Amino acid sequence: MDDIAAGASVTKPILYRTIGDKAALVAALSESLIDQIDRSVSTATGSATDPVASFEAAIRGYVLAVEADRNLFLFVNSSPPGTEPFRRLVDRSAASMITAFADARTAVGLDPRGATTWSWAIVGALQVVTTMWLRDDAADLDALVRDISQLLWSGLGPTLAGDRPG
Numbered sequence: 440m441d442d443i444a445a446g447a448s449v450t451k452p453i454l455y456r457t458i459g460d461k462a463a464l465v466a467a468l469s470e471s472l473i474d475q476i477d478r479s480v481s482t483a484t485g486s487a488t489d490p491v492a493s494f495e496a497a498i499r500g501y502v503l504a505v506e507a508d509r510n511l512f513l514f515v516n517s518s519p520p521g522t523e524p525f526r527r528l529v530d531r532s533a534a535s536m537i538t539a540f541a542d543a544r545t546a547v548g549l550d551p552r553g554a555t556t557w558s559w560a561i562v563g564a565l566q567v568v569t570t571m572w573l574r575d576d577a578a579d580l581d582a583l584v585r586d587i588s589q590l591l592w593s594g595l596g597p598t599l600a601g602d603r604p605g
Contacts, residue, residue, distance in 0.1 A: 442562070458596075465514075465515060468511060468514065468515050469515045469527060469528045470531075471511070471530075472508070472512060472515050472528075472565075473528065473531045474502055474509055475504045475507070475508060476500070476504040476505070476532065477535065479500040479501065479502070479503050479504035480496075480497050480500035480501055481534070482500060483496040483497060483500030483503065484497050486494045492591060494504075494588060494591070494592055495584060496594075498565070498584050498588045499584045501569070502565075502569060502572075502580060502583060503580070505573070506573075506580060507567045510515075512569065512570075513543070513573060514530065516528075516566055516570055520553065529562050532562045533559050533562045534558075536554070536558040536562075537554045537555055537558045537559070538554075539554075540553075540554035540557050557561070561591060564587065564590075564591065565587070568583070568587055569583075
């Protein structure tokens with residue numbers, strides 16, 4: 440909290456009076472991070488022309504937002520799973536995908552309720568992959584986006600295209 444107060448050019452008591460405790464700070468920063476990711480994904484997918492390009496563009500938008508504010512991402516994602524701030528972060532991150540996946544699943548005769556599971560899986564994969572990428576710098580951004588998009592799409596693509604396994 441000392442570093443945050445110094446970074447904001449305020450005293451620690453002012454920070455606590457304005458924000459509250461660390462949990463409130465994490466919650467507020469989580470909301471800010473999700474807003475940044477939403478804007479980045481929306482911008483990235485704006486000109487996509489087909490489902491595969493749109494999916495990869497969404498992944499790129501997510502990763503670009505994380506890269507742009509890596510310290511915020513790492514701070515917010517340091518909350519242990521199962522905590523209320525973590526749950527809100529995952530739910531809000533998945534919310535925009537759930538409707539799209541529900542529509543796609545319905546279109547190919549699948550139960551739309553599975554869209555929530557798919558959305559949580561993608562959010563979880565992106566959180567872990569980007570955290571490790573920021574830590575290890577194992578690939579450049581384009582390779583990371585391509586690799587995670589291919590992995591996730593190969594699991595989703597055949598089902599969405601109607602080529603359901605047997």
